[in-house]
Amino acid sequence: MNDETSGGTTQTPPPPHGEPDQGPRVSGEEIRDLGRLRRTRHDKYVGGVAGGLARHLDIDPVILRVAFVVLTFFGGAGILVYAACWLLVPEDGSERAALDLDVRSRTVALAGAGILAAVALVGDAFGNGPGGWFAWPLVVVGVVAWLVISHRDRRRAERAGTARPAPGFPPPGSGGPATAYQQGAATWQHPVAAQSPGAPTFRTDRMRDPRKRGPILFWFVASLVALSLGTLGIVDAAGASVADSAYPALALGIIAAGLLVGAFIGRAGGLILLGFIALAVLLGTTATDRWDGTSVRATPTSAADVESVYDMAAGEIIVDLTEVADLEALDGRTVRFDGGAGRIEVRVPAQALDVTVDAAVEGGGEIRAFGMRDDGWDSKLSATHDGGVDVPSLHLDAELVFGEIEVVAR
Amino acid sequence: MSDVQPTQPIDPEGSPTMTQTSGTAVDTWRHPVNTGHLVMGIAFAGILAVWALLISDTVDADDLRWLAPLPWVLAGAVGLVVATQVSLRGRRDRSATD
Numbered sequence: 381m382n383d384e385t386s387g388g389t390t391q392t393p394p395p396p397h398g399e400p401d402q403g404p405r406v407s408g409e410e411i412r413d414l415g416r417l418r419r420t421r422h423d424k425y426v427g428g429v430a431g432g433l434a435r436h437l438d439i440d441p442v443i444l445r446v447a448f449v450v451l452t453f454f455g456g457a458g459i460l461v462y463a464a465c466w467l468l469v470p471e472d473g474s475e476r477a478a479l480d481l482d483v484r485s486r487t488v489a490l491a492g493a494g495i496l497a498a499v500a501l502v503g504d505a506f507g508n509g510p511g512g513w514f515a516w517p518l519v520v521v522g523v524v525a526w527l528v529i530s531h532r533d534r535r536r537a538e539r540a541g542t543a544r545p546a547p548g549f550p551p552p553g554s555g556g557p558a559t560a561y562q563q564g565a566a567t568w569q570h571p572v573a574a575q576s577p578g579a580p581t582f583r584t585d586r587m588r589d590p591r592k593r594g595p596i597l598f599w600f601v602a603s604l605v606a607l608s609l610g611t612l613g614i615v616d617a618a619g620a621s622v623a624d625s626a627y628p629a630l631a632l633g634i635i636a637a638g639l640l641v642g643a644f645i646g647r648a649g650g651l652i653l654l655g656f657i658a659l660a661v662l663l664g665t666t667a668t669d670r671w672d673g674t675s676v677r678a679t680p681t682s683a684a685d686v687e688s689v690y691d692m693a694a695g696e697i698i699v700d701l702t703e704v705a706d707l708e709a710l711d712g713r714t715v716r717f718d719g720g721a722g723r724i725e726v727r728v729p730a731q732a733l734d735v736t737v738d739a740a741v742e743g744g745g746e747i748r749a750f751g752m753r754d755d756g757w758d759s760k761l762s763a764t765h766d767g768g769v770d771v772p773s774l775h776l777d778a779e780l781v782f783g784e785i786e787v788v789a790r
Numbered sequence: 791m792s793d794v795q796p797t798q799p800i801d802p803e804g805s806p807t808m809t810q811t812s813g814t815a816v817d818t819w820r821h822p823v824n825t826g827h828l829v830m831g832i833a834f835a836g837i838l839a840v841w842a843l844l845i846s847d848t849v850d851a852d853d854l855r856w857l858a859p860l861p862w863v864l865a866g867a868v869g870l871v872v873a874t875q876v877s878l879r880g881r882r883d884r885s886a887t888d
Binding site: 425594595623625626629632633635636637638639640642643644645646648651652655658659662666669 | 819820821823824825826827828830831832834835837838841842844845
């Protein structure tokens with residue numbers, strides 16, 4: 381492959397016309413060359429990351445979009461990679477990303493993000509809590525390090541009076557003004573070669589999407605959110621009654637306002653992601669505010685006292701069946717336990733009662749029953765306890781959305 | 791600034807200058823409606839309204855069953871209308887140019 385490097389990017393000439401397409405259109409070397417990766421401007425739903433990566437890998441972007449969503453539920457790996465690409469990878473026709481690094485540093489940072497995502501994924505798979513949270517502090521450390529280093533570099537550049545050169549780009553109609561790759565194949569259009577002599581000099585980084593006029597609202601809104609949350613915190617600390625969910629609600633309100641303004645004036649890129657984060661926190665804190673826990677505790681002493689259904693929205697159900705005197709009256713019965721989030725614990729007598737359990741945690745959590753265990757997303761477990769010969773049989777049916785189900789014999 | 795500038799290159803600073811597009815002066819702070827941002831802005835604002843109703847005990851938690859989808863329905867409907875309008879306007883402009 382005849383590669384040449386110019387301005388931190390690698391260009392690969394397109395294959396000669398008429399040559400049949402044989403085998404993969406990108407080589408492993410081209411895939412590893414992350415410096416040529418760009419986010420797409422047009423084939424995009426959020427940040428153009430999936431479109432850009434798909435073009436880089438020469439695969440259908442739908443595959444990557446689905447993969448990002450699915451991986452988000454496994455330790456947040458998907459959102460980590462997406463956010464890293466969004467922040468680190470420039471858009472088509474641009475050399476500057478939101479977190480602007482030179483090509484080599486960007487490649488290292490992207491590789492680091494990939495490794496962190498893998499760590500989060502593995503952490504989640506091995507049950508270190510939902511999210512493999514030990515990976516995320518590293519992300520925060522990395523972002524802070526970048527802020528410090530880039531600020532220092534910018535200061536130095538300003539002192540030295542140097543300016544970053546911007547690449548040339550072809551005029552409209554000569555191969556796509558802002559498209560780094562040619563459509564349909566992961567080949568690189570040399571921007572300077574396509575420019576005819578004498579043509580006016582256009583600059584890729586100055587040619588904007590018509591929707592990208594006006595000030596960038598992201599940092600303004602983020603600052604406003606920070607200021608508002610701090611103010612609300614002071615009000616809270618001063619003794620006013622402020623619900624926990626008021627904090628993310630305030631943030632969500634400001635972000636919504638930013639998006640509505642940005643839909644017509646200015647540029648609101650990035651606020652949707654921020655809004656989803658605020659929304660997730662709002663849902664969690666509202667659930668905590670509203671349902672700070674139902675506690676259902678029962679120790680029935682007779683079969684008649686054993687209810688057919690025990691349920692709760694969030695909290696804890698603890699039912700102790702070891703005190704039931706007439707176990708034979710439980711023969712053939714099914715007791716259901718339903719809950720949203722929390723914990724279900726059922727204690728059954730170790731002797732004189734056969735027990736079968738069907739337990740499921742539809743969201744995420746853990747199930748333990750008679751020495752058996754299952755955890756993770758959509759956990760299901762069936763277990764049996766043998767209480768002896770010719771003894772009554774009881775069936776337990778337990779379901780939770782998030783949390784822990786435990787059935788023990790005592 | 792009141793200078794009338796050609797469409798390309800656009801002022802790199804994104805300052806509120808006037809840009810000449812198809813013979814029409816356009817304020818550069820304004821831009822064609824970004825439907826995605828509009829839809830999500832309405833959805834988030836709607837969710838906030840639902841939260842306010844819930845937290846103020848104006849509605850019961852059981853009402854969330856039908857309240858929760860409303861912001862998305864509203865946002866989606868507005869998005870459809872705006873997207874259609876933008877598409878029709880673009881087509882009209884193109885045919886006028888031709």
